[in-house]
Amino acid sequence: MNQGGMTLIVKQTARLVSGFITVFGIHIALTGHLTPGGGFAGGVILAAAAVLIVLSFGGAYCSRLLTGPACHIADSAGAMMFLLVAILGYLVGGFFVSFLPQGNLFHLVSGGTMPLSNLAILVKVGAGLAGGFLALSAFRLASGAKEGD
Amino acid sequence: MTIELFVVAFIVFMLIAALIAVEARDLLSSVIAVGAAGFGLSVIDLLVGAPDLALTQVVVEVISLVLLIRVVLTRNDTSATEPQDALRTGVALLAGGIILVIVFFAVGGLSQQGGVPPFGQPVLSNTPQAAVPPGVSADYLARSADQTGAANAVTAVLLDFRAYDTLGEATIIFVSILGTYAVLRRLGRRGREARA
Numbered sequence: 001m002n003q004g005g006m007t008l009i010v011k012q013t014a015r016l017v018s019g020f021i022t023v024f025g026i027h028i029a030l031t032g033h034l035t036p037g038g039g040f041a042g043g044v045i046l047a048a049a050a051v052l053i054v055l056s057f058g059g060a061y062c063s064r065l066l067t068g069p070a071c072h073i074a075d076s077a078g079a080m081m082f083l084l085v086a087i088l089g090y091l092v093g094g095f096f097v098s099f100l101p102q103g104n105l106f107h108l109v110s111g112g113t114m115p116l117s118n119l120a121i122l123v124k125v126g127a128g129l130a131g132g133f134l135a136l137s138a139f140r141l142a143s144g145a146k147e148g149d
Numbered sequence: 150m151t152i153e154l155f156v157v158a159f160i161v162f163m164l165i166a167a168l169i170a171v172e173a174r175d176l177l178s179s180v181i182a183v184g185a186a187g188f189g190l191s192v193i194d195l196l197v198g199a200p201d202l203a204l205t206q207v208v209v210e211v212i213s214l215v216l217l218i219r220v221v222l223t224r225n226d227t228s229a230t231e232p233q234d235a236l237r238t239g240v241a242l243l244a245g246g247i248i249l250v251i252v253f254f255a256v257g258g259l260s261q262q263g264g265v266p267p268f269g270q271p272v273l274s275n276t277p278q279a280a281v282p283p284g285v286s287a288d289y290l291a292r293s294a295d296q297t298g299a300a301n302a303v304t305a306v307l308l309d310f311r312a313y314d315t316l317g318e319a320t321i322i323f324v325s326i327l328g329t330y331a332v333l334r335r336l337g338r339r340g341r342e343a344r345a
Contacts, residue, residue, distance in 0.1 A: 028204070033299035036200035038307065044208040051215055072330065079323050086316060096312040102298030111299035117308045117315075124319060128326040129212060136216070139333040 005058030014056035021049040029122035033111040039118035043125025050130035059137035068138060071131030078124025085116050155196050163189040176221045184214040201303045 029042025089097035098112030170182035187210035194203035293305035
């Protein structure tokens, strides 16, 4: 309990589970054009993994791994990537026109620019929500609340 | 037919949860009731055949529930504050007015064609009973595989046919997160100065 956060049981469980949650979120986003899901749901699942780590290990411990500015940069980069996918459509016709081949139906690489857009939204939403949670956590640290309950 | 019974049962469950959330004295009970209403909505999404929506609803509900419980537990007093009488009357009047306006347009006020289409016949549908006959939903379903190459029609609509809307949605999330950063940074700095 020296670094805040919860008990050893919670920490071990979070250690075991958070990797699987992260992989599941990325999977949901990458196969968004084949199965239910998409960039938004995947991003929220990624943010849930970050929230799990922050809650179980405490905000002070996590400030070494995952900082607010890094999340903000990733958030902005995701938004820019989505916009870039949209603007690159001008190469073949117009805004948001798919500039990649359609590929085979039900294959992972198909649907034109859809996997790229899903990836951009995954980064954007995941980093945005995780950054918002980190900002709340840092605000709580800064405003002098008791850490580690 | 049984699906409709389940849907109605879950709607009743959500209504009860929403009433508890409004009326509960304890903030934690309110938050848990809000969560129950959200999970009920996600089950309804699954029942009526919208797995994309159900998935998003579940994950957003989990995150918001964790956040709200965290906030409530951080506060020292978890009892809900009683609103002032004038404020309460104003809110009731406002809610009543909004409901009246919605009912007015729902029964087809102002327009000759009948404003809002009846339940179960959305504007975009191609059914003959639709308010605007040349709808687009059947076209979306028929053409999504050929024109976009995506197997999931929902994603095809979100990221190809209606990508403008998705861009707007992403902008909204971006700006709201930015606002969160701005507010929290200012408050945090003030707290740090007060403590130092």
